[in-house]
Every structure is written in C-alpha cells, then in structure tokens.
Amino acid sequence: MQLNPWALTAIIVVIVVTFYLGHRSSRSATSTHDFLVARRTVRSRRNAAAISGEYLSAASFLGIAGIVLKEGADALWFPIGFTAGYLALMLFVAAPLRRSGAYTLPDFLEARLGSKALRRFSTAFVIFIGILYMVPQLQAAGLTLATMLPIPAWAGAVLVMVVVALNVIAGGMRAITVVQAFQYWLKLFAVAVPTFILCAVFFSGGGPGGVRPLGASAPPVFPQETKVSVQTDVTLKVTAETYFFAYGRIDHAPADGPARWAPLVPHSVSEGTTLRFPAGTPVPVVAESTALNDDWLSPGSSGLSGLLETYSLMFALFLGTMGLPHVLVRFYTNPDGKAARRTTVHVLLLLGLFYLFPTMLGALSRMYVPQLLVTGKTDAAVLSLPTAILPGVGGQILAAVTAAGAFAAFLSSTSGLLVSVAGVVSTDVLPGRVWDFRLATGITAVIPMVLAATLRPDDISLSIGMTFALAASTFCPLLVLGIWWRKLSWPGAMAGMTVGGGLVLAALVINIVSGYTGGWAPWFTNQPALISVPAAFLTTYLVSRVTGYGRPEHVHDIMLRLHAPDPLGFMRDRAVARFGQAEEKTRTGKGGRHRK
Known part of the structure; x- marks a missing residue:
C-alpha cells in the first residue's frame, strides 16, 4: 500500500484535536456526577450533536456505503432504520427516562422495579452489548489505516482505543461531550464535501473511462485491466x-x-x-452479494427469506436504538425531560441530513470500485472511491478528508461506548468513586481491543445489526413496559431478558459456526429480531401477569415521577449520597445553566 501523506496528516490532526478538546473539557470534572452524566447540564443542541456524533459509527460512515455497494436497494433500510429508531425513542422513552433521575440503564431498572438482582443481571447485558458494539468500531479503524497507510490493521484498533481511553479516564462524560459534538460536524463535512465533488465529476464526464452505466441488467465490468x-x-x-x-x-x-x-x-x-x-x-462477486444490476436496483429480489430478513432488520433497527446503553446514557445528561425530548428532535434532523451522503457514495462505488466485490472488503468503498474517480493529488486529498471523518467516527462512537460500559462497571461492580470509574475504563478498554485484533472481521453494518437485535430483544421491552405499564414485575423483566437475549445469542453462535462450516444456517440466525423481540415482549407480559410479587410498593409514585410535567418538581436524582455529589452540587449552585 502506497503511503498517502494527506491521509496521515488528516488523521494526526483529528487525533490531536480530539485529545485537546477532551483534555480541556476534563479540567472541570471533579466528581462521579461529572464522569457519569456531565453534571446534567448539557444543552439540547450540543447534546443532539454529541448523540449524533456518537451514533454515527463505523456502520454509518463506512458500512452504509459498503452495504449499498453490495446489496443495493435492500440496503436502504439501514439508514432509514438507524434514523427512525430515534422517533420511537422520542415518543416512548426519552423524557420519562430522564425524569427517573437514574445514572445508568441498570440504575433505572432498579429505580423502577426495586430489584438488585435484576440490576446485576442487566449489568451483564450492558457490558456485553457495549463490547459487541466496540469490536467492529476498532476493526473499522484498522481497515481505514490499512487502506490509507502501509501499516497492519491491528494498529488502527490500538490507536483508537488508546486515544479514547485517555480522554475517558481524564474526564468521563464531561470530557467527551464537546469532543463528540465537534466530531459530528467533522463527519458531516468529511462525507458531504467528497460526495458533492465526486457527483460533480460524474455528471460532468465521469472521471477516468467516462460515464459508466448502472442501469444495465448485467453485472458491473472492469473498465480496464x-x-x-x-x-x-x-x-x-x-x-x-x-x-x-x-x-x-x-x-x-x-x-x-x-x-x-x-x-x-x-x-x-x-x-x-x-x-x-x-x-x-x-466482475465476480462474493457469494452473498447481489451480482446483477437489475437485482441490485430492485428491493426484495431475494424471495421470501429475503423479505422476512428485511422485516427482521426493521424490527432490530427501529426498536434497538432505544435499548442501546451508550445512546440512553446521553439523555441522562439533559437537565429535564423536556430537554431530553427536544434533543431527540434535533437528533432526527442531524441524522437524516447525514445519511443522504453515504447512500450516494455506495451507488458510485458500484461503478468505480467494483473490485471490492471480489475481495469482499466493501466497507472500504468510501475510502477507495475518491482516488478511483479522481486519480492524483485531488483524489488523495478527498481520500484524506474521508479518512479523517472515518477516524472521527471510530473515536466518537468508541468514546460513548466506553463511558457507558465503564459507568456501569464502576457503579455496579466497583464502589462508584472517580478512581473506580477510571479503573473500570482501563479494564473495559483492553477487552474489545484484544477481540478486534483476533476475531475475523465481518461486514460492519451487518455485525452491528446483530447488536441492535440484542438491544431490541433485551432492554426495549423493559423500557417500554416499565415506563407505560404499572403491572410489570422484576421476574417478568428478567424472564423477558433471558428469552430475548438468549435467542439472539444462540443465533449469533449458530451464525458464526455456520460461517466456518459451509453457510448452512437459515435466515433468522442472521437477523433474529423478528422472532426474538415478540418473544421477549410476550414472555415479559405473561410472567408479570402470573407472578404475584416483584412489583414495587410505591409503583404509583414511581409512575407519577416518570410522567409528571417537569415544572411540577417530582424529578429527583438517585444515589446522590453514595456518589458524593451533595457537596459538589451545593458548591455549584443549581449545577449550571441550561440553554436550548
């Protein structure tokens, strides 16, 4: 691989700016309250940018274009689902979750159902989901560096995790909030500008070899040797x-x-x-890809199993967003429930704007970098496309811009994941002090870094789709029923998590074994949410109905706190004495001023 000095410079600049912003923001982080929820003073617009920066991960920046290159029209459900999930989050979860006064997702479940056993059980799922989500981020970082620079793939994973861990250890949520907000705008710039330029080149003459057809029924062809x-x-x-x-x-x-x-x-x-x-x-294509352009342009061309898999993917993406711990933890940083709902509206706008561009890059990739269909490395489409359309310095500069955006995606998503997992470990496994948060961060960072370097990389969007299915099958039923149904019991919640999570994990194991032994597994092992999510909801409901215990005594007071308008003053933060925020909040008055 030939060294691209522009890409190296861009990546170094992103790393330096990320570290500087994190270090500057961490200077005011002094308590667990700062490390877990940034003192609950993050304004709506900044929080929306931070959530969008955190959410637009490797699956969004690299994976969407790669899966469009590979699957065509069927892949459009990924950007639609990634965005629409926030609509369900806004309608059903965001404001009540903030009004609960919780610090982590297990903390909310204990506040709602009063069960320490359920809290410990949910802690295991939070850790597993966080690590499962971090591994493809780090693998994508390795792919980016290996594509742009002559270094091994594992180096990118190590570099991203080291930078992220230093920021998180320094200031937790308070350190990464400004970083993630900045990285959203950087990612939008890094994907929008190359898209506009490459589309202009395409419409004005098509780059090397002229305009190439996409509507022909035949597969794409190599324009040159x-x-x-x-x-x-x-x-x-x-x-x-x-x-x-x-x-x-x-x-x-x-x-x-x-x-x-x-x-x-x-x-x-x-x-x-x-x-x-x-x-x-x-062009020969990997066995699971769409070969003919006619099929690539037509949704649902893979028969009944493909249709069911699409519906299963929709279930996972629409409902999985509200179950992702690293997404939910950002809503704890809002001052109140109204601000949490306003934040979600802004997130919908920011995500909808961003997802226009990777889709267009995926279509261009089908014409200009078809060789990626041979190797199966379709996630490199965004990085390879600029130099394919614009050979020379111009293409290298655009490739460097996309590399900078991709690296920002890895840094911001990994930061949020690491904070959410470290927060749960520090408060549920360790005593919950600042030192415990830093220790938990160090321990948590090592595990996905090792897994990313040793496991076989897969399609980034598809592997993250399994993570969404797990979140939709475990925490989504608990949040929806816990917020809107008074008769939920902790045995029902635990049974639902066991059934839903167990089905997804079983599908994951079967899918991995099938991948090494001939690909014999049926469609639902690749996208199990269509089965696992209804099973989790039904199990939670039935067990809660038949159990005569496991409901908190003051459930009406809890539901009033979740749903009462903010000006009535029912909202209270939990565990203040344990985390030592009482003195901190007295010293800072009202905890900071909130702006829209």
Whole structure:
C-alpha cells in the first residue's frame, strides 16, 4: 500500500484535536456526577450533536456505503432504520427516562422495579452489548489505516482505543461531550464535501473511462485491466463464463496463469492469491452479494427469506436504538425531560441530513470500485472511491478528508461506548468513586481491543445489526413496559431478558459456526429480531401477569415521577449520597445553566 501523506496528516490532526478538546473539557470534572452524566447540564443542541456524533459509527460512515455497494436497494433500510429508531425513542422513552433521575440503564431498572438482582443481571447485558458494539468500531479503524497507510490493521484498533481511553479516564462524560459534538460536524463535512465533488465529476464526464452505466441488467465490468489481491479466503460467483489470470490457489488447486470460471457454481479463492482481469470482464462477486444490476436496483429480489430478513432488520433497527446503553446514557445528561425530548428532535434532523451522503457514495462505488466485490472488503468503498474517480493529488486529498471523518467516527462512537460500559462497571461492580470509574475504563478498554485484533472481521453494518437485535430483544421491552405499564414485575423483566437475549445469542453462535462450516444456517440466525423481540415482549407480559410479587410498593409514585410535567418538581436524582455529589452540587449552585 502506497503511503498517502494527506491521509496521515488528516488523521494526526483529528487525533490531536480530539485529545485537546477532551483534555480541556476534563479540567472541570471533579466528581462521579461529572464522569457519569456531565453534571446534567448539557444543552439540547450540543447534546443532539454529541448523540449524533456518537451514533454515527463505523456502520454509518463506512458500512452504509459498503452495504449499498453490495446489496443495493435492500440496503436502504439501514439508514432509514438507524434514523427512525430515534422517533420511537422520542415518543416512548426519552423524557420519562430522564425524569427517573437514574445514572445508568441498570440504575433505572432498579429505580423502577426495586430489584438488585435484576440490576446485576442487566449489568451483564450492558457490558456485553457495549463490547459487541466496540469490536467492529476498532476493526473499522484498522481497515481505514490499512487502506490509507502501509501499516497492519491491528494498529488502527490500538490507536483508537488508546486515544479514547485517555480522554475517558481524564474526564468521563464531561470530557467527551464537546469532543463528540465537534466530531459530528467533522463527519458531516468529511462525507458531504467528497460526495458533492465526486457527483460533480460524474455528471460532468465521469472521471477516468467516462460515464459508466448502472442501469444495465448485467453485472458491473472492469473498465480496464485490474489486478486484485485477495487478503482473506473468499467464495465468489460469476454470472457468465469468465476468463482471467490467477496466481496462487483457486478452487482448492494451485494456479499460475490463465484460468476459467463457469457460472452457477461457487469458486473459492485462497488468501494471498492475485487475480488479474482483462478490461471488460464481468466482475465476480462474493457469494452473498447481489451480482446483477437489475437485482441490485430492485428491493426484495431475494424471495421470501429475503423479505422476512428485511422485516427482521426493521424490527432490530427501529426498536434497538432505544435499548442501546451508550445512546440512553446521553439523555441522562439533559437537565429535564423536556430537554431530553427536544434533543431527540434535533437528533432526527442531524441524522437524516447525514445519511443522504453515504447512500450516494455506495451507488458510485458500484461503478468505480467494483473490485471490492471480489475481495469482499466493501466497507472500504468510501475510502477507495475518491482516488478511483479522481486519480492524483485531488483524489488523495478527498481520500484524506474521508479518512479523517472515518477516524472521527471510530473515536466518537468508541468514546460513548466506553463511558457507558465503564459507568456501569464502576457503579455496579466497583464502589462508584472517580478512581473506580477510571479503573473500570482501563479494564473495559483492553477487552474489545484484544477481540478486534483476533476475531475475523465481518461486514460492519451487518455485525452491528446483530447488536441492535440484542438491544431490541433485551432492554426495549423493559423500557417500554416499565415506563407505560404499572403491572410489570422484576421476574417478568428478567424472564423477558433471558428469552430475548438468549435467542439472539444462540443465533449469533449458530451464525458464526455456520460461517466456518459451509453457510448452512437459515435466515433468522442472521437477523433474529423478528422472532426474538415478540418473544421477549410476550414472555415479559405473561410472567408479570402470573407472578404475584416483584412489583414495587410505591409503583404509583414511581409512575407519577416518570410522567409528571417537569415544572411540577417530582424529578429527583438517585444515589446522590453514595456518589458524593451533595457537596459538589451545593458548591455549584443549581449545577449550571441550561440553554436550548
């Protein structure tokens, strides 16, 4: 890989600015109240930018374009679902969750149902979801650095985690709030400007080779002789008899020269093999990708199983957002319930604006970097597209801008995840002091960093889709029923989490085993939410109805606190004495001034 000095400079600038903003904001962080919820004084617009910066992860910046390149119209549910999830969050959860006065998601569950056992049980799921979400962020960081710079992929994971951990240890939520807000606007700039420029080049002449068709029924073709180096074992398919040159191992046999592939049967390519395709050759695609452009442009072209998988994905994305701990923890930083709801409205606007651009880049990638369909590394589409359309310094500068935005995505998302997991570990496993938060941050940071370096990378959006399914199947039923149904009991809540989470984890294990043994698993192991979410809701309801215990004595008072308008003054923060905020809040008066 040739060194791109512009990309190296851009990444260094992002790291320096991130560290500077985090260090500057952390100087006023003195108590656990600061580290967990930024003293609950974050104004709505800044919090919305911070939430958007945190939420627009590797799945958004790299994964959306990659999955559009690979799957076409069916992939549009990802940006729609990522955004629409906040509508459900605004309608059902945001304001009551803030009025509960909780500091973490397990803290809310204990406040609502009065069960320490449920709190400990939910703590395990928060930690697992956080780590499961962090691993693809770090793997994407490695992909970005390996694509732009001549370094190994694990270096990106280590670099992101070190920078994030230093900021979080220094000031927790108070340190990362300004950082995440800045990184949203950086990411929007880094994806919008290249999109406008590349679209202008496309419409004015199409770059090298002229305008390339996307509406033809055939698969995309290589416009010029193209060499592809395969870095991991892949299984490819072709739609017509394909002639090319191979050097390495294909179809489990040595290859060193001309080769031919027949359609209708899969073809294996071993790691380290180099393939050379003459100009005009139809592009082979990885076995799970859409080959023909007609199918790529048509939604629901994969039959009944594809339709069910799409509905399952919709369930996971629409309902999973309200169950993500690192998203919910940001609403605890608002001053009151009204500010939390206003924050969510702003988030919807910011996300809707951002997601216009990766979708367009994915469509351009189908025409200009089809070789990514051969290697399966479609998540590199955003990074590879600028130099494919604009060879030379101009393309390198645009690639550097996208690399800076991608790196900001990894930093901001990993920051929020690390704060949410470290907050839960420090308050539920450790005594809950500032030193415990810093210790929890260090411990939590090591685990996903090691996993990212050792596990096999997968499609970023698809792997995060499983995380959404887990969140939708565990915490979503508890939040919706806990906020709106008085008769919820903690045995019902625990049973629902067990059933919903168990189904998703079983699907995850089966899917991993299937990936190594021939891909035999059915569709619902890839997207289990259509089964696991209704099962979790039904189990929670039925067990709560049949159990005669497990409901708090003062449930009416709790529900009044969750739903009463803010000016009535029923909202109270929890655990103030334990975390030592009483003196801090006295010293700071009302805790800071809130602006819209």
